[in-house]
Amino acid sequence: MLFLQAIQWILDPEHWSEVNFQAGIAEELGDHLWLSFLAVVFTAAVALPIGLYIGHTGRGRGFAIVVANVVRAVPTLGLLSVLLLVSLTIPPAVFVFVLLGVPPLLAGAYAGLEAIDRQTIDASRAMGMTEWQILRRVELPLAAPLILGGLRGATLQIIASVTLVSNFGINSLGDFILGGLAANDYVQMTAGAILVTVLALLVDGLLAVLQRFATPRGVPRGRGASTARVRRLPVPNRAPVSEGN
């Protein structure tokens, strides 16, 4: 069976050092992770400040939605091929994947802040907290689950899309998929797909754990059953934030 053969292919120690005169699984995996990591870090560096600003002040939300949606319409493969012709190096590739990662994280950040009960914020302000303190000590912890949710979405998309750089001679797990396709070697192709999927799931799992720990006590975790239990006072709640599309 193809799936089992692919697993066997992955477990073959030879394939970890070299595959068809090219980098083996170990090197491709490392390069794939490194490129994804860089992209996620820069995504966070761009999207978090903007998202928190929008969420905290409520300013520029419409503008951000428009920009994020326009950016999402950019064809990643096409942009890669154009930018890598300028310089066949890592930075332009990272730039393209940052464009891919910013919309989900941006949305997570401002939606997370906007979803916080206004009365909580007003109470903090009434207690004499500065805007910065409100952001850091009230809004950020309360919005953490949604922000991390956005980060997970961005990370998942980046890890899956980094495979594209293999078209241009930059190492990634996509090399196995492309090489397998070109040589009619579906075992290798499936193995490449499995590797990408497992990597994405593992990283997503790690972030899920982080998300759990980042959730302050008393805040409902996602769609968990705890919602009913922690609802304290029948406050007039704002309607849930509607999303960009």
Added chain:
Amino acid sequence: MSITRRGALGAAAVAAALTLGLAGCANSNTIGGGSSSSPASSGGATASGDAKSIVVGSANFGENEILGYIYGGALADKGYSVSYKPAIGARAAYLPALQNGEINLVPEYAGSLLSYLDKSANAKSGDAVKSGIDAKIGTLNAKALDFAEAADSDSLNVTASFAKEKGLTSIADLAKAGTVTLAANPEFATRPDGVKGLQSVYGLKNIKFKAINDGGGPTTLKALVSNQVQVADIYSTTPSIKQNKLVTLTDPKNLFASQQVVPIVSTSKATSDLESIVNGVSAKLTTADLLDLNTKASGSDKPDYQALAKAWLSEKGF
């Protein structure tokens, strides 16, 4: 994908769907004994039945697409109903599509076709290649028509400065160049006349491979001139070789076989009428034409491939 993903469930479901999608895709390709291939099958309209309706396929690089439009255009002029499946993919994708009737005609290159059909083939001259192909092509339910004079072979190229520095004129000279990285399409890694051929025919053990999936196009060129790779496989009719003063390494041991253009057509469609039309086109197709078409196609005004094919046909009096 939605903007936010609130739960682990959503993310996992997406990833799982992806896995299933990929696995399912690969599975469907192997059920048919590994012979059917998906890229061309999406259209669904297989062109069996009416002998006058032809589906022309082509490989995923410009020259071959133009050739597809040239042969298709000539047939359309003579009353055939022609549809196109351009840029299907690599040989391993479009030949199975021909075999199972999803496409009926595809412009091929003699040497590569032979080594696809017969892994142990070592015929290099035009005639030997032709008889080798004729002996094996039945397995594709297809027939090879006349070879055109036009040829477009793989060629290994280095930059002028690298050639001078290492004293390179032929592929054999690469032995003294230290470890070099070679860029080519991904299939070059497994092709018998790819890296394996460099090892067995030229005894080169110092070649590292880097797959760049653009058929010796702009990215490959970029990698070569920026010295990320030292050798690049670029088709011999590519204008960029001259434009960038690349040095094409000679191939004294004929690693790359004669690569004349040869249209291959499904047996069920190979009427004598069709053959004479296609052969008429091949008779007028020269290597200079290919270079000219490729130069135009890579020009700044980016003409449409089909328009280029039309222009060639009318220029040659079809």
